[in-house]
Amino acid sequence: MSGRLEARHVTHTFGGLCAVDDFSLVLEPGELVGLIGPNGAGKTTVFNLITGVYRATRGSIRFDDIELVGRRPCRITACGIARTFQGIRLFKDLTVLDNVRIAHYAHMGYSQLEALFRAGRYHAEEDRIIGQSRELLEKFGLAPFTAELASSLPYGQQRRLEIARALATKPQLLLLDEPAAGMNPNEIAKLMEFIRWVQREYRLTVLLIEHQMRLVMGICERIQVLDFGATIAQGTPDEVRHTPRVLEAYLGPQ
């Protein structure tokens, strides 16, 4: 199928606190949508609900025809949803190549028994996985670092590697959690180009959480604004920019 995400009336509470309240979102294949809102609005919680880190208290999240609520994260990833993290979460003590290689886990063509005895399809599949990983790193300009530890890369390269790792899971939907965190305007311009390139190259649907208005307004076709877990506005960047409730949420009551 094509990769259509449909979240309907999703609510999530931590004890008494309602982190996400009646959240609905439809992502059509190929869209690039932004999810914005002040700190603590529940944006990352939405990502955690989609990817199965949390289980929604109420509501349904469907990806194509599959219900995601109640599935474990690795199963959801296998369906074709990949993400990056707000603070980078690479496997620091592993090499750059291994980081990408691990992301092939959901699509391995040999069994664990074959792994124990290096038998059967093991060799062909490992050659394929390592070959594809190298190819991906090449495309991302990380080829010179394949044997380096992930933690030894500079910050910008670590961000790139995180996206490369997410793509190695062969997603149709990519969730980016604040990819521009800690970047200057110059770097953000480059990042915008990069995200557009990734989306086109891999034919992805992208959902983006971001604080940097420049980035969101610049590349998103559609934006949804959260505040205290509730959706307070949605529409094109221009429509959202002029909604009074959005200004209020960001700047305080006028």
Next chain:
Amino acid sequence: MRPLLQSRMARRVFLLTLVAVGLVLSWAVPNGDWVNQYIQMILVFIGINIILASSLNLVNGYMGEFSVGHAGFMAVGAYVSSILTFKVFHLLGPSPLFPVAILAGGLAAALCGLLVAFPSFRTRGDYLAIVTLAFLMIVKSVIENIPYLEGASGLFGMKRLTTLPWVYFWMVLTLWTIRNFVYSTYGRGILAIREDELAADLMGVNTRQVKVLVFVVSSFFAGVAGGLYAHYLQFISPRSFDILKSTDILIMVYLGGIASLGGSILGATLYQVLMEVLRPSTFNQAFAWLPAPLFQWLSDHVFSHLDIWRMMILPLLLVLVMLFRPRGIMGLKELPLFVPFRDIQEKPKPGPGGAP
């Protein structure tokens, strides 16, 4: 070493030759009486220790969990294989069925591993340590209360079926299988679990399943080691497999280095050799050339205490290693020989990086 790494074929031939030479040696040493019985015994124990340390390293080192129940799985393997050779197989005739008994001991231990792993890997953290500790105690009291197994007084009278070539065979098999697994993409997945379990899950690693599998494989080899141990000493009792035995294996793993087979070999060897060397008799022999009064004094006041102190020296050594090399002597580093050809990565040449 370097030229050997260049071609896949050359490496394969070299490794196979090395393994074959080892096998011939393991046969020739006892049969040709090249070294005395005592040294032969140490070699057998080193081999068994390597099986124990490398299999525990799979769970505690590569995967980053903390199991203290390795001696329990060893006990299961020891008792199951002993019952088979001692009370069943001897009716059919002697030793040819010995490998079957060892295999059965390993499988029984693996089954116990499965039972322990299922509940304990649903949550993360110290839980596994507690569950494996409980398992260890359960195994001990179950054995103590089964008259058929001679209870607390222990089982003896098995034939000495464990020979150096057998130990060597099982040791190579253990190292080979574990090496195969950790360098597969599945194995890379367990390293990812150690680094960041949630991120691993989100990258598609079926953490629950692979953790159970790894634990079962680790238990299997502990069971094998138990069987070999029982058929060498010809005596086992519940007390041979208490928490102290588990602690010994933990020391080997953390001393040698986590996530390293070379480290486990080093740790297991170092442990056994130090335990043997730190005896009064060794020192009395080694320093006999000293002037008699000095020797007498040392012998009476220093060496004679070693029997007690050697139990403290190794844990102290471990504390020192943990302080200065928290991941063990070879932590996270592998002998180049053990790294499969496909996974040898050339270090990047110094120079400007090509990234945009």
